[in-house]
Amino acid sequence: MKPAVELRGITKRFPGVVANKNIELSVATGHVHAIVGENGAGKSTLMKILYGMQRPDEGEIRVNGEQVSFRTPADAIAAGIGMVHQHFMLADNLTVLENVILGSEPRRFGGIDFAAARAKIKEISATYGLNVDPDALVEDIGVGERQRVEILKVLYRGARILILDEPTAVLVPQEVEELFGNLRSLVEQGLTIIFISHKLDEVLAVADAITVIRRGETVASVQPKDVTARRLAELMVGSELPSPETRESTVTDEVALEVSGLSMSKDGRPLLSGVDLRIRKGEVLGVAGVEGNGQAELVEAIMGMRPIDSGSIRLLGEDVTAWPTLRRRERGIAYIPEDRHRHGLLLEAPLWENRMLGHQNRRPNAKGPWIDRAGARRDTRRIVEEYDVRTPGIDVTASALSGGNQQKLIVGREMSGEPVVLIAAHPTRGVDVGAQAAIWDHLRNARAAGLAVLLISADLDELIGLSDTLKVILRGRIVADFDPAEVTPERLGSAMTGAREVA
């Protein structure tokens, strides 16, 4: 039987970076085929190529044995390929039915044939056990069901090959189980699924075949029964795996940041409830948690970007709860934001103006009310040099740099001006392995120099390796404390999902 999808020698270059190099991939019909790799390894680019969102520079794509060339996603859909995006693309104020048919409405007498659509949706839902109510409003249904709606949307358009991009990122464990059940019944019916993930346990649980991508190249194709999670991880990162481990403790007695009883809510729904944290100089406090459990709110509360309901924040013993963001920054809180494009950079501004961001009232960037261009530019050159930001100059816009280099610029900027506390939210997310190792080095050095670091990360190895103390956040509460020297990712993971709550 011919493979459902075959990619041969796919190469895709972007300015300054080769995203995919000579990719070879063969997906058998009726399989769940997992594609694993680190963030930034080129998985998403590859899937965009398969879904017609990007065109490869070289190589060929075969679907069911026939060579194809997709110009747009519409071509891919016509060839029976559907994509379920990581971020849902649903209109909240429409019903499930309306969302599903949006853009491919069945017509009858010039109007929309809702009856036919409803029948078809019910049929698909029943065939694959998706259990979706066509008349529910999307805003009323949960995350797991929304994902099933996305899958249904793709099936409704006749897809026989489904691409799922990090489908479990937004799900809680029970929902993950449910999703895997759905996936199995889909492949039983002869559909093919390409499953993108970097969560190895999940991949091993659900996949029939696994392809590993590293730095844009396919490095291995394996059967799940032949490998362990450990072996897969090694394949993913290669031999040059940088270790996030820190060695001797540098923790001092002096408390740099103290958060007590911090609570925040939105529209009556609690986002943070009674969070207590103490970070001493020279200490890295790691906060683990499934995304969306209050980490972002905690960071923004400490930065003074969001109002809190109650609690206090003290910096070096001084109550800063009522201070605006600027004053907190000036007193020594540095901030590596989770979303660097949104919060960390002015993408269309030159690097030296980005160097000023967050430090625009201080030397070397300003003298009183005036901007010190020469000073800012000189210091930008220093950062580019010291932090190995790969750029042809400091007058190019931030958007011209790769993610890793953008992040190194941000780290360099935040480390300047002698900060006391560093809030690092996902500091190595979406950066290449080299930049990751460099950023870890900088964090370790800063810790040794007495910086107090609050580290938020989804990468459990990073958390365990870098932290002196670990806390787990779940639904806006700190639910567990761990000693990183003893904890395993498994134990941390179960605490994160509430499987084993510690009072």
Added chain:
Amino acid sequence: MNGFVDRLLGRVPLSGVLAIVAPVLAILFAAVVTSLVLLLTGSPPLDTILLMAEYGVRPRTLVLTLNAATTFYLSAIAVAIGFRMNLFNIGVDGQYRLAALIAAAVGGAVVLPGPLHIALIIVVAVLVGAAWAAIAGILKVTRGVSEVISTIMLNAIATGLGAWLLTQWAVPVSGSNNIGTRPLPESAHFPGFELIPGTPLKVFGFIVIAALVGIGFHVLLNRTVFGFNLRATGRSEPAAVASGVDVKKMVVAAMVISGGLAGLVGMPQLLGQSYTYSLDFPAGLGFTGIAIALLGRNNPVGIVFASLLWAFLDNSAQILDLEAIPKEIVTIMQGTIVLSVIVAYELVHRYSQTALQRRVGRELGEVKA
């Protein structure tokens, strides 16, 4: 989409030759469209344009063009400062009319030595414009009212308020059935220059103030921390917030500055020509300012050229009616220029952005190898 708005509002700089190429292309394109319209209406395009050019360079027309450009420039700068931080002050129109009316009334009611008298009138105008704009700013930060809506509403209110105030303060304008504020005494007349030989008409002395405003705009935006915060807010509000910018304060401040500058818009006319705010005081300059700010990409130098072009078209068109060509053709031309400039900037930007990324890629490739 957001990136497109950024480019539209000139928050993204275009460098070098490209900054010139875009508007020139756009104007050529607009000339083609206008020619087509002229052909359709049965007028010879080339002759019409030559006619306008010939009339446009007469000394008298040149003075009128400079004077109109002075006013346009102030209006466009007032709009531009808001645009640079994503704030759409559509209310420059109401702000300058109310400011000019109240300043004219105050100026007519007092007697002071020359420079002081003029300074008083200008200060009153700036304060009134700033206060009127501040209403929209405060509504935005306290109640979340879009400044677009509130400034449009405030324009309507300013019209009504102005009409009522005028009836309270008005005296008949001699030799007509117009009414206006009490004429400003001699001490409040801003001296003009006889800059262009061959006509007794004087260029507004206020052109110097307009130039100073342009320089001030550039310095404020590019050389001060306040200007950095303003531009940062315009480029990315979340990033500005994370960097410690108090966005609410910036909104009010930008609105107040924009309104204060709007207060100056009526001054060249009031202090240099009419010396009274009467029923026929020019209206709609605030909206012209929006178009000119877009055309000049909110850049103080770009706006100079945009204002001059606009004023030249306005004034040289006066000849057309005498030749039985509808002068509204110029309005079509102005509209086409603004639209095609926006398209041209977008094209040029895309080209230069890809070129930059390629260059960075290439240079880094060389470094690595």
